[in-house]
Amino acid sequence: MTPARAATGSATSRGRRPARSVGDDRETAILATAERLLSHRSFADISIDDLARGAGISRPTFYFYFPSKGAVLLTLLDRVIEEANAAAGDVLDRLAENPRDRWRELIARFHETFGAHRAVVLACAQVRGTDAEVRQLWARVLERWVQAIEEAIEAERRRGAAPDGLPARDLAIALNSLNERVWYATFAGDGPAVAERDVVDVLLDVWLAAIYRSTTPPPA
């Protein structure tokens, strides 16, 4: 078994020599099938057989590429996270320039990335309860984001732009949690949710209020 491995790392397995084998196509086909099916029905309603047939292989062959259905989702999630991190870039380092605009940019970038892959995000949220690997990956990623936000808040406090208050880490956790749940509701569309058009501004408003106690934080 070569193709499928950790998925905790970054990308597709670095094959030794020739690369571009048949299996590479198949693996891609499985992934593509998964994301496609996910936009029409829930993850639980997709069987391994569906994935296999969609990729033009038999069910046992699926196991040659991935150890389980969950591993496929894990790989998909991994990619979305990469993309989100890339989209976020170094916005947080340029906060002082214009806090409001930078925070908005950060939230908007995440919103775009998650929105573009809502099927994957939604599916992950749904299996997080049952799939330990997805849960752990998400926990690790969240921890990084929380730390980044925590540091940004502390920097804003140091420069006197934000008042002291809650421990920065607790605030960072709360704010990240807020976004996660609000996006979930907006993308899932069941239950009370903020309209997709407004969600970035709503989140931004709560973030600014919680961090600065003001909607117009002072620039450098």
Place this chain on the structure above:
Amino acid sequence: MTPARAATGSATSRGRRPARSVGDDRETAILATAERLLSHRSFADISIDDLARGAGISRPTFYFYFPSKGAVLLTLLDRVIEEANAAAGDVLDRLAENPRDRWRELIARFHETFGAHRAVVLACAQVRGTDAEVRQLWARVLERWVQAIEEAIEAERRRGAAPDGLPARDLAIALNSLNERVWYATFAGDGPAVAERDVVDVLLDVWLAAIYRSTTPPPA
């Protein structure tokens, strides 16, 4: 089939005459078994056979009482929600007395109720993705809470205690979402979470900041 029905309604079926039949005990036993097992393993890892054996009956007999595993959880959730609503009482009507204390009371009451039944709450959050009935019940309940908070915010704005800003409904949705996700993380214990001891104060702080832009809202 008498015992198990909607579960959307309030409590156990009002039997016609004699009541206290064997089935009543069995139904209770199933419910109790479910809540007990839930505190040791995830909902997905509990089979109907486990529930049946735990209640001292065979698997087919289980189906006499509940149409599915999900229906058991639904009933459990129903009870927790009743309890939460009862615990919340009319706090929101007495907001103006002392906004900070009342909001804190509201959050603390919910915290206590959910904390006391964390296994059920956690399980519901996990199956919400797969079980349509749980999802719908939760959506309905959330809608009620959102409306209550929305009205409270509007009342605070009318009396001049809270500034205008985001549409009250959007703010109410965001704040409810915040609590839900933060509690989930705290109770689940995986991934970054606010310590259980601090969670009420952290939530309160964000609520006050978002609603009043201040930690010390003015009393009547």
Place this chain on the structure above:
DNA sequence: ACGGGACTCGACAGGGTGTTGACGTACGTC
């Protein structure tokens, strides 16, 4: 004593998962 509702379970059908073992097929090697 009897009809019927409450209650119970053995046995089955169906569908999903994960594994095994054998079979092709390509390609590097001597």
Place this chain on the structure above:
DNA sequence: GACGTACGTCAACACCCTGTCGAGTCCCGT
């Protein structure tokens, strides 16, 4: 150009869980 070897593939199997059906038992009111 015969030969190993690793890649890629699948039929068939064992297993577990769900939901249902039909055949029972027990008890209560008439």
